[in-house]
Amino acid sequence: MKPYIPEYVGTVTKYVFVDSPDTTPQDIATAAYEVAQGVMVKETCFGCQITGSPEDVERIVAHLRKLDPYRIFVKDRGFPPGDARRCRADLGGARPGYLGHEFEMKMARYISYGLEAVDKMTAEELEKAAGTPLPTEEPLDADIVEQLFMED
Amino acid sequence: MVKVFIYPATSLMLSDLVARYGHTPLGSAVSIREHIQTPGFDSPPLQMTAEDPQKGLKWAAVEVPSGIRGRMSLYGPLVEEAEAAIIIDEPELSFGCMGCARTNELLCFMLREKDIPRLELRYPASREEGVTFVAQIKKFLDDLKKEETA
Numbered sequence: 001m002k003p004y005i006p007e008y009v010g011t012v013t014k015y016v017f018v019d020s021p022d023t024t025p026q027d028i029a030t031a032a033y034e035v036a037q038g039v040m041v042k043e044t045c046f047g048c049q050i051t052g053s054p055e056d057v058e059r060i061v062a063h064l065r066k067l068d069p070y071r072i073f074v075k076d077r078g079f080p081p082g083d084a085r086r087c088r089a090d091l092g093g094a095r096p097g098y099l100g101h102e103f104e105m106k107m108a109r110y111i112s113y114g115l116e117a118v119d120k121m122t123a124e125e126l127e128k129a130a131g132t133p134l135p136t137e138e139p140l141d142a143d144i145v146e147q148l149f150m151e152d
Numbered sequence: 153m154v155k156v157f158i159y160p161a162t163s164l165m166l167s168d169l170v171a172r173y174g175h176t177p178l179g180s181a182v183s184i185r186e187h188i189q190t191p192g193f194d195s196p197p198l199q200m201t202a203e204d205p206q207k208g209l210k211w212a213a214v215e216v217p218s219g220i221r222g223r224m225s226l227y228g229p230l231v232e233e234a235e236a237a238i239i240i241d242e243p244e245l246s247f248g249c250m251g252c253a254r255t256n257e258l259l260c261f262m263l264r265e266k267d268i269p270r271l272e273l274r275y276p277a278s279r280e281e282g283v284t285f286v287a288q289i290k291k292f293l294d295d296l297k298k299e300e301t302a
Binding site: 002003004005006008009010012013015017073074075076077078079083099100101103104105107108109110111112113114115117118121126127129130132133134135136 | 160162165169182183185190191193244245273275278282285286287
């Protein structure tokens, strides 16, 4: 064990994801650089990562959201970009993680559609839409389980 | 602005929706950030130290595996801080080892036991379900805002 001196203390890092036919990750990164004013922006294949003071990051995120409000998704990140404990440049090979992001980005189109539809709803329509239960999967019948179990 | 715990704690969509509708999402990134920005002793690879399972004792008993107690040292303070919670039922993305599975069970149990507003739903699988998913979350978060101002 050795003393640990943290880097980027007091900063926040946010991921910006985009899944849009009109806006590319490069557009997002370019727009972020335009208003960066010294804040660290890292371009990625899905959008970008922004590291800076909470106010600066919030300002850039608000600017980016305007580009494609329903198709840009933002999330906090614990580690700053390039952290030796997570960065591929130091670890070598494929980086662990992003499985959750991959899984959730598959449903980004449904949520984008939902965001757009909900934005246009009146209070009554929202009440009605929210009252509709999401269908749950039927539990597997015990007889079918037994039948499967008895099969050779 | 209400602090809303999101489960799965790493969820991109929940984190985005909570922040989009004007509240503060409490996810694992928040506690990881606090963890790695605190000076101490280096303990590779992820800055977990021997103290973390001890901190986790507050939420999980001593006979519970240290992996769960270590995870609870990150999630426990967030659950205590939470003023509301959004839970996705059986999310595939949180599938992992037994440590993850038991931590997830304990986490959901703690959120359900805590007397806070709670929304439980599941991921959408079509555009229509996407509308319902967003509408339910928006209504829940708007109601929190109304309660806060009342």
